Structures are given as C-alpha cells and as structure tokens.
Amino acid sequence: MDATAPVLAPSAGYGIVLGMGFGFAGLMLVLSKLTARYTTFAASGSSEEYTSASRSLKPGLIASGIVSAATWAATLLQSSTVAVAYGVSGPWWYAAGSATQIMAFAQNAIQLKRHAPGAHTFLEVIGLRWGTIPHLSFMFFGLGTSTLTSQLITGGSDTVASLTGMNTIAACFLIPIGVVVYTLVGGLRATFFSDYLHTVLIFVIILAFSFTTYATHDYLGSPSRVYDLLQIAAENYPVMGNGAGSYTTFRSENGLVFGIIVMVSGFATVYMDQTYWQRAVASKASTSVKGYILGGFSFLPVPYAFATAAGMAIVAMTANGDAPYAPLGAAVSLAAPAAATALLGKSGAILLLIVLFLAVTSAASAELVAVSSIMTYDIYKRYFNPHATDKQILWISHISIVAFGIFMGVLGVIFFEIGISLSWLYGFTGIFASSGVIPVGLCLRSSHANKWGCVAGLWVGFVCGVAAWLGTAKGYGGAVTVESTGGSYAQLAGNAGSFFIAGAIAGLTSWLWPEHFDFEVSTHEMGSADGSTEKEADTEKAVKDPALVTEKGASDVEKGASDADSIHVQNDATDAELYADFILSVRLTIALFVALCIFMPCMMVIPQVWSKAGFTFWIVLSLLWTFVAAGIVVIYPVYESRHALADICRAIWKDVTGRR
Template sequence: MVTNLFLKISKLKGSIDGGVVASSGRVFVSNVLPGRIWKFVFLCAFSQQVTCRQDLLQSSAIAYRYGVSGPFWYASGATVQILLFATIAIELKRRAPNAHTFLEVIKARYGIEAHLVFTVFGLMTNILVTAMLLTGGSAVVSSLTGMPTPAACFLLPLGVVMYTMFGGIKATFLTDWVHTFMLLIIILIFSFTTYATSKTLGSPGAVFDLLVKAAADHPVAGNEGGSYLTMKSTQGAIFFVINIVGNFGTVFLDNGYYNKAIAASPVHALPGYIMGGISWFAIPWLCATTMGLAALALEGNPAFPTFPLRMSAADVSAGLVLPYAAVALLGGGGAVCTLLIVFMAVTSASSAELIAVSSIFTYDIYQTYFNPGASGKRLIYMSHAMVIGFGLFMASFSVGLYYAGISMGYLYVMMGVIISSAVIPATLTIMWAGHNKWAATLTPPLGLACAVITWLVTAKKTCGALDVTCTGSNNPMLAGNVMALLSPLIFTPLFTLIFGVDHYDWASMAAIRKGDDHDLAQEAHMDLEAIPGERDTPVDEMEVEQTKLLRASKIAKAMTVVLTLALLVLWPMPMYGSGYIFSKKFFTGWVVVGIIWIFGSLFCVGIFPVFEGRKDLWYVFKAIYLDVTGKKHPSAYHGPTATFTEGKETGTDTPPAAEGKEIPGEVAEKS
C-alpha cells in the first residue's frame, strides 16, 4: 500500500528516485535506481535483510542451550560474512557495472556449464533461507495463536508476494525501514522489561542470580563449571564453527545480497555494508542475551508456558524460546510483540528472497536460454509470474518439512553442508584472474558430495542412526559444514594444476549488456538519456567512478580484516581460553554494552535514513497534501526529464524543454 501510494503520488513509476525502470537494465528487480540509494537507506535495507526471523529465534535458542556465549557466537559468526561481503560487492561493481545478477557474471566469465552449476547453488540457497523463514515463522504463529501450522505456511507468504510483485526492490527498501525501526523498538522493550521494569526479574543482578540457580539445577555439559555465565562452552564453540560456515553460504551465494549491492551507489555501498554489519551485530546479540537468558531464568515461574517442565528439545529447535519468554515477561503484550517481529522479519527477508529467485529465473534462465531478445515489459511479466510461483512452491515445501519433522534449527545448521562448497569458487570468480573454468564448474558439486558423505558417515558412526535427531546433532553437522567450506582448497589447486592457470582480462564481465528498457520508458513518457546508467557515460566519468571503487575496495579489505580479527579472535578467544565465569558486575556491564550498542543501531538504521531522505520525503508528503486537498496535482512537481548526477541535487542538470513547451516543474513554480 505504501509503495503504491508513493508511485501514485509520483505519477510516473519512478517516484522520488527518478525512473520507472532501473538503470543498467534492471527492469524487474527495482523501480529504484542504482546510484540513488543513500548509504543509510541502503544499510537499513541490508540490515533488515540479514535480520531474518531465524536470527531472533535461533539466537535465543542458542542462548537457552549454551548461556551467554551463545548470543556472541551467533552474532560474531554471522557478522564477519557481511563485512567480508563488502569487498566482494565493491569488486563486483568494479568488474561488472551492468550486471543484473551475480550469475550473469559467472556466465560471462566461464560459460554455460559453470552458469548452470551456480544457478542450482543459488536456488538451493534461496530455498533453504525461505524454508527457514516459513518453518520458524509458522511454528511461532501456531504456538501463539493456535493457527494450524500448514495454514500459517501459506498465509505468511501471501502479503509478501503481493507487495513484492507490485513494488519490486522499492517495496523492500520502503518497508525495510519501517520493519527495522519497529523491530529495534520491540527489542528495546524486551530488554528494558527484563533488566529494569519486570516485577519478576527487573535487573541484571536478578537475572544473574536465577542463571546461577539454573546452572546448579541443570548444569550445561561442556561449559566451564556447568555455568551459563561463561564464554568457555565446547558445544557453543562447535556451533560457532557451523554458524560461520553456513552463513558464508547464505551471504555469498544469495542473489538478494547482490541485488542490493547492485542497487547501491558506489559511494554508499561500502559504508552501507560496514555500518550495516556493525549495526546488525547488536540485534541478535542483545535479543538473545535478553530473551534466551530470560527463558532460562523464568522456567521455574508459573507464568512460563511449559511450567513446571523445561522446554523440550523440539520446542527449542522450532524457535519457541523467544515467544515463551515474551509471554512470561509481558503476557498477551509479549505475544503481540513476538507476532509483530516475526511477521516483519519474515516479510522483509522473504521479499528479498522472492526478488532474488525471480531475478535468477527471469535473467539467468528465461532470458539467457529461452528468450534472449525479451523486452523489458516481457521480463517484468515473467518476474511477476516467478514471484507467485516461488511463493506457492515454498509454502507447499514448508508444509512438507513440517510433516517430516524438519524444524528451523535443523535447516539452520544443515545449510552450510548443502551450499558452502560454492563459496570459495564464487569468491575467486571476482577476486582472482587465474581461476579457470573447470575449477569453477566442478569444485562445487564435488564439494557438496564430499560434505554430504562426511555428514552422514559421521552421524552413523557417532549415533548409529540416520534419523532427524542424529543427523541434526552438532558433531555430524560440524564435520559436514567444515568439509563443504574447505574442500575447494583441495579441488581448486588440483584443477588448476590439471587445466592450468587462467589469464582472464575481466573484459567479458565489463561487456555484460544492459536490458532493454526502452518500451517501458516510452510507455512512461521518460527519456532514458535522463536516467543514470542508461545514458552514454563519458569516459572521464567512468574513470572517476573506477577510481572511487578502487579506493573503496582497498578500504573494504583493510576494514574487514581488522573487524574480523576483532570479532573472531581479539574479543572472544581470551575469554574462552581463560574459562572466566562472569561475576555479577561483569554480567551487568555485558548487558549495558549491548543496550548502548542497540541504541547506536537504532540511530543508524532508524533515524539517519529519515534525515538523509528528508528533502524527498518533504516532496512526497507535500504532494500527498496537495493531491488530497485538490489544490494541485503532484505531477506538476515532477519533471520527467530531470537527471541526477552524483554530488548534485535531483534535477540540477535538467535538459532544456523543447521549443514551445515548458518543463512541468517550472510550470508549478511559476504558478
């Protein structure tokens, strides 16, 4: 509704960004122009994409299992991929400025064989992520409302399909801000209730005392002293490795991340990724430190839904720790807050997955192999069909997983086994000119085969069975995940030795053509020359942009190395090695740091985007007022030939009106 309102007010389907079609031919994924996504809007959208529903539910479940170490292992193990992806995103914009999807880059460099392999891995990534969203979300909705889980699996994607189909990536950018802002507010409500206002808990000290009691009643195997208040956790460390491996796959192979990287301007992509990663860290860390530990502290309270019993392993794996803790803390209000954050996280993350899958089917399958000469209008039609088709498929698939007993937690630790063998080949595609075609083509499927064999053999040897419980345990998943990520370190040198080092010149990536948007532009009465990316860019402008990207690439590499070392080594490892068990004062400081950090995230993704877009927001709200009151139609303020140049206000370089005609914006000013 919000998206369509913005489109209506802007008359042309380009709204405040200036175009009905995405520049560089991104006709279907957008309605928003690359180069016009500000850094804070970008990091807001990016933060919301990575804040999938499983982040909040899964991180709380890990905190319930392993104590204070769980939230940190979860957050740090998933943040480093976001930071490292900043380097890949910058290099992608340098090497292939007109690419619609990452898979186009694969085809441009290696040809059809590798393209088909990476298409399969990309689709598997999107299917796994969407399945986690729907299985976890439906379990929470069912537990809080009594709705049958199969019905929830079909109802949750319905609204997402509708607004994604009509709004494209603009729908995700607009709703991402609202969803992220509300999600952060709800996390703060949970935090202040747990650590300040609750009559049952009400302070970090009270939570600390109850955690000490919980450790005495049911100590954690593998934790220092059986305590929930230590970073030294054997099973937590195993999850840490699994988490790192799996998230490499979901970030580096998810076309949704590349879509947002493509949509961002070169100047804003780097700070967007860096600040987005740092801002996101606080979300699962504080949420799990609050709700996971609150569940442990409140299990002995009659207000807890499972009282007097502990939560079952199935409920924990399904992601019900957070909703149970919310109900125990806030009653019906907690249930409402949980439903809100689940709905918002599911819809925002699912919309990104829908767009990613739609882009793959539209550009990398339909246009590439079935209709190379497809017009922009035809591509949009196909993208809409794919959004609907994928939504129905995933709803049905999630119902099947429910009846098979496969939960969100199982999918989360399994995803690395299935997809992470393609991470290193995908990275080398952008980063190394010597990576040859056959190393890229053969390594991912061979790595997948090795990972699955390792996973199942380890499960059989350690548990003696191949059921859901055994195959989902930590040791088999650890073996399979590590094999998936590291097997390319064996296969890539082997195939390089056999087939030789490639001497790639990056020319075929740079030559990726733009899509045909002329029919859409003509229908919207727009001049493609007025749209950045569609006009012929002078050589000097291209050189300036490449210089900016090269500088951003160097900064990204340095920043990611420093931050990765800080989050993976300098902060956690001394605490793990020492076996330190938190004191009450240290635990209080730990919580305070998390709350301060989440306020920083709130400013970055909640307040700064509004400030950054204040002029365009003023234009939109003024246009709405004028349209509603009937004083003046908003189209009078929109010059369809207005152009945008980096560093200048919108419309600064507006071309002169044709003889005998006036530019609409000038008419409005004169009147």
C-alpha cells in the same frame, strides 16, 4: 504458568496474518504509487527499476535492508534457543559470525560494481566469464540456496502456531499471499520500504525485551537479579559442556562448535544467496561498501542483545521452585515465544508475533525478487530470448514471483510435515551451499581463477561435505536420522568439509594452472542493463539522479528511464576510487573479525564463570551497541533522504491544494 502454551486465540493468529498481511501489502502499494507519482522511479514502467531499483539506493537504506534481510524468523528463534542451550556464548557466536560475513560481502559488492556494473545477478558474471556448464552448475546452488530459505515460512508458521494455536499449514499458505501482492507491484524498491519498517520494529522489540528484563520486570528487574538466578539455574539445570555448568561463561564446548558452524555456513547463505547480491546491484557504487559495513555492524545486536535478554530471562524465571514459570524442558526451541509471554504477557506475544511475521514477509519479498531475477535474466533471457523486450522481461519477472510464492508455501508445509526444524535447515543450507563460496569469490575477484578447477571444487566439495555430514551423523548417532543429521558435530563436519575441500581445489588449480581473464571484457559487456554498450544521456540521468519529478519538464526523463533497452550504467565513482573502497573493506573486515571472533572470546573465556560485574558489563555493552545500531539503520536512512522526503511532502501538498 506455562510460558510455552499459546496465549492468544487462533482467531488472533488469523487476524494478524490476514489483517497485517493485506494491510502491509496495502501500505506498500500506496508507497509504490507515491514513488511512481513523485519520483523518477516507476516499477511498472521499467524492468531495471523493478529488479534493481535503478541502482540508486543510499547506504543507510542499504544497511537497513541488510539487517532486515539477515533477520529471518530463524534468526530470532535460533539465537534465543542457543542462548538457553549454551548460555551467553551462543548469542555472541551467532552475532559475531554473521556480522563478519556481511562485512566480508562488501568486497563482492564493490567488485561487482567494478567488473560488471550492469549485471543483475552474480550468475550473469559467471556465465559471461566461464560459459554454459559453469553457469548452470552455480545456478543450481544459487536457486537451491534461495529454495532452502523456505525455512522462513516454516519458522514463521511454527511461531504463529505456538503463540496462537493457529493451524500451521494454513499459516504456510496465507503468509506469502500479501508478500506476493506488494512485491508484484512494487518490485525491489518496495522490498526496501518493507525492510525499513521491519528493521524499526526489530529494534523496538530488542529494547522492549532488554529494558523489561534488566529494569522493570517484577521478578527480574536488574542485571544483578538476573545474574543471581542464573547461578541457581546452573545448579538445578547445568549446561553440559559449559564450565561449571554455568550459563554465564564463555567456556562452552558446544557453543564454540556452534560458532564455527555459523562462521562457515553463514558465508554460504550470504555468498550464494542472490538476495545479498540484489542489494549490491541496487546500491550506488560509491557507497556500496559503506552500506554493507554499516549493515554488518548494525546486525550484531539483533542476535546478541535480543537473544541474551530473551534467553537469559526465560532461564532466570525457571531457575528454582518458587519461579512463576514452568521449566522449558523439551520446548527449548520455543525460548523466544516463551520469553515474550513471560516478560510482557499477551502484549509481548503480539509484539513478537508481529516482528516475526514481518521478518518472514520482508525476507520472503527479497527472495521473490532474487529468484525472479535469476529466472528472468539467467534462464529466460540467456537461454530462450536473448533479445527480450522490456515488457517481456517484466512479464517473466511477474510470473516468476507468483510461481515462487506458491512454491514457498508448499515447501514450507513439506518441511513442517516431515519434522524438519529451523536449526536442521540452518545447518543443511551451509552444507549444501558452502562449496560455492570460494569459487564465486575467485570468479569476481581474481583474473587468474581456473574455470574447471572452480567447477570441480563446487561439485567435489558438495559431495565430500554431504559424505562427511552423513558419516559423522552415523558415527555419533548410530544411524542416519533427522535427529542425528541435525547434531552439532555432524553439521560442523558437513559445513567444514564442503567449504574447505572446495576452497582447496579451486585455489590450488587457480594457482597451478592460472587463467588470464581481462575484467575489461565483463566491464564492457555488462556496462549496460541490457548487455549493450550504447549510451543514452537522458536515460542515464534518470537512472543516476534520484531527483524528484516535481516540475513539468521532468516527464521526459521519466520516459527515458522506462526504456531498459537503452539504459547505460555508469558508476558514480572512478575505478581507482572503487579499488580504494575494496582495500578499505578488506582491512575493516579483517580488523572486525579479529576483534569480534578472536579478541572478544579470548577475553571473555579467561574467567571460568563470570562475576556479577562482568555480566553487568556484558549487558551494558549490548544496550550501547543497540542504540548505536538503531541510529544507523533507523535514523540515518531518514536523515540521508531528508531533502527528497521534503520535496515529496511539498509535491503532495501542491496536489492536495490543486497548485501542482
């Protein structure tokens, strides 16, 4: 059996894309209507609710949203690919590097709450502090980062095609349709609903793959059996650059290079992507750090447990001549679909297809809201209509969502036609955006950041990164081609050059010629959602209090919440408490970085090839981490909203019985 061949008919692909797309859109529309009916939050009546979910979300839902936002189709596909290519070290480097960056972003989230509680985008703060030229410069890279995430459309479409034989170009255009529909109606809060459902299914497939591989599969069935087959695979298909050619070793030269790329480029996709800032905007100030720390911790088993199970399973099942599956060969990029087919047959292919489809729709909906926020607040309101009404802001947001949804489909087709792979796009995104990481961090965190030094670092770092990337590609590949520019060393040089040169320029200029910016200015100017400092008590109550509208008199509060021009944003914690959260997040991030990216690899690299007991420990650790993470992002969000959910159920029952 060839596990890489389509196992479903093209009609199944069209059925899932169209049926699930519109079905999921319908579900999100119903949830949005329920939210508008039974809570104070109505996306159709307030731009503040539409673009920032009234800054009211709790840490469990924020953590679930972060896991979903970080789990692109590329995450599941690329992590499985590096598992096959580099062995057990590949998924760990992917997971540890990405989780650390998410946790580090908690510091940005809390600083945004402290210094600009009414901001909608990180670019607004840059524009207020440094003016037009820096604002436009950083906007170029911010929009570019979001644009490059059209790779999620390409990756999702490729996977649908590989599993069903559906036309890839058709998938590129059909997938965004349902996303645009429910995002258009429900706004940011609807994306969090879809994020939660997506996260639930992510952990379902992780557990399904893991228990099938290590417990129930006829050919595999235990960690011991998988380990034995991996040793045979190392003899028949040794991994170049790995200790003894083994799949069960951390002594992997290419795995380490990939890990460094993940750690550097991942910062770019987190710091320069408005999607992550959007979650910081939507969270409560008092719990924003908690949401990001829990989200980063819970994301780790997605690449780690999933890719280890899927990647090692497909390697083990193609290890020798009597294996029931043909070797992957050149189709290593299809490791995840191949593993799904090999482990669970058609049901596995359908399950993976659903999860990857939701990964695409969830991430796409978040990007739609992120880009529409930039288009609305950083372009339309800043440069064309500073006194825009709430109705005009909502109109521009809607237009931006539709326009970017169409653009994502077109760009997905372009990437597919020119043969750009997910791994190439993943590496190039870091090269493109890494130069903005430290300048953006300095803008939000340091009152001494030098304006022109940070702008110079942004552009000079980008140019140097591209030069290093292309030069290394030519040096190693002999010519600048898609293949050579996608090589590990070329992407490493580009990412590192862009990141470190920009950081050096921005850091040195800020140290030698410090500026003295008073963050009280940004706190005052961005203390309200419309840039004013006028305070309306009833509206503030509607924004801060997530209490449900189940009584007759509550309609007045809802009316106040719909007027974004008078919304005053007041943090639900003092500045001293938020600063204490900032210090806590710094300490936790450093501790977890040392534990995940230094201590664990140093321990795992001691044996050249792991023993069977060591491999079994690695598998058990992945399962334990998965269960803990599932408790955080699947059960905890329901628990923290239990009272609100109960009130909604009571209100629905009163509606049904005519007593409300």
